Amino acid sequence: MKKTTIICLILMLSVSVFAYENHGYDKYEVRYIKEQITADITLQQTLREQNAWQNFLVNHPHWFVSFNQFNLKPHRAYGEPIDLLNGNSTADKVMHFITNELSDFNIPIADISLLDIRENEKYKYLDFYQTYNGLKVHDSRLYVKTTKDDKLVTFGLDVFSDINLSILPTISENDAISNATFGIANAFTNAIVKTDLKILPVPEHNKYTYRLIYEVEFETTISVGPAKYLCLVDANTGELLMRKNTILYETPPPATVHVESNVYAVQPYIPTTVKDLINLRVHVNGTSYYTDQNGDLSLSANVGSNVYYGLEGRWSKVETGGTTPGINTTLGATNNISFDNDATSQERSAYYHVNVVHDYMKTIFPTFTGLDFAMTTNVDVSGSCNAFYGGGSINFYAEGNDCHSMAKIGDVVYHEYGHGINDYRYGNSGMWNGALGEGYADIWGLSITQNPILGLGMSSVDPNDFVRRYDIDRKVYPQDLTGEVHADGEIIAGCWWDTYLGFNNMGQMMDLFKDTYDSAPDGPGGTEGIIFTDILLEALMSDDNDGN
Ligand SMILES: [Zn+2]
8 A cells, every 4th residue: 555655656756747848739648768868979989999999999989889888889870881801690690790799788689589580781780689588688789781692891899798687577467557547537448568578777877787578568549549558567666657649649639729809909989899919928737838929839838637727928018016817717729719808908918019019119120138028017006197118117107087098008008118218228337318308209109190289188087188199399409408308309209200291101210210220310308409400410310311
């Protein structure tokens, strides 16, 4: 009883570790190779320098080798063809060669038997297997390749000279079956233990350890269809060492996801429309995936797994009171997800608009990665009728005092994010002039909407109320400087808007605008006259192709 409990604990441990490492392609699979096996150049060199290989090279100088790093014998050795003279059949000749020329590698000759010879137009291929006290050694293979006229060109010695264990099992076949089928959810049938025990060499920590094993087979069903598992169970400890489905599916079961929601795509007086939620995080089995530019994702993960969809993703993490709206559910084959009932319209709209402005910004600064992170997007911040940027987050006040949440107004979100662009992209250390900051933040809004009126829809009582507009009452320097940052910012933003109107092409205006992020005129409050003039100069030079 006690033993069974311990075995169960071991099994639970090994099964759960496996599932984590393999993202659940087959959650029932168990492997006995626990370490990733990689070539160790130093060890390979050390083994080449040892007597066994050096002695071989004395007789066969034009040969090369890579070693099995666990039994320390050649895994593949190859070189100039070696004549095999002694013996009648090819197998006899090969055995003679192994016995006489490879004795330094401690091959357990008495336990080696021929398994198979295959031939094609050029070569013969011989496989030998190993036994230990009459039991087959799993994964043993002594491999030889010869030319058609029996010249040896390759050999490999994946055999084991240090096996030492009892071949009497201490657990019953029934226990082996119950351990092999541990954790299987659906009913299983045809569980059998194969007649012969075997020896399993397990490579770990630079050597092999040897296990006496039962081979168990059973059939069941998994999410994709029928399954027939081959299992190796330690005949002494009961540990499930391998469980492998012998029915091979071409692809892991795919699941498709589409995420969309109703959002205020422009402003609150224009009814919501359904928009794809892009770059949105989908978390399954320890891995985060993201929806694409259509709000789609197809992933290879177990249908039936727990899945989390968050109103967060590559570029925005929406929070209300520190909490991100999320949907926890089970992954189906097809998953059409909407946040309409799981997030407020201001949360959904904010998420949507941050993705719009981030992706637009990337069209202007394609190689800039400073804003490639999920910016905290706070919604329903206490207060009303305002929004702000600060410290790498954007923040929108709650609805109230006759104001809508500005998270529902696209160009206000773009403006706040524009402050982030100023902060992360302008010059060497970000923009610090207040008026310049406000004006430049507006340009990110104006250039996306191509609408000179910013903040339309801010009022919950007057649909015509707005924040700023650039099509009338143009402000100019110096007579309109007031010292208030938004008002003074209108001078420089108005310049850029008029430049756009002059070109009648937003892309051409933005080409000049973006260059000023590199020249980066800036200065303290009160120096706007100098800064704006510097910007004009930079823009004129940017617009000039020949330096005259
Ligand atoms: Zn601002």
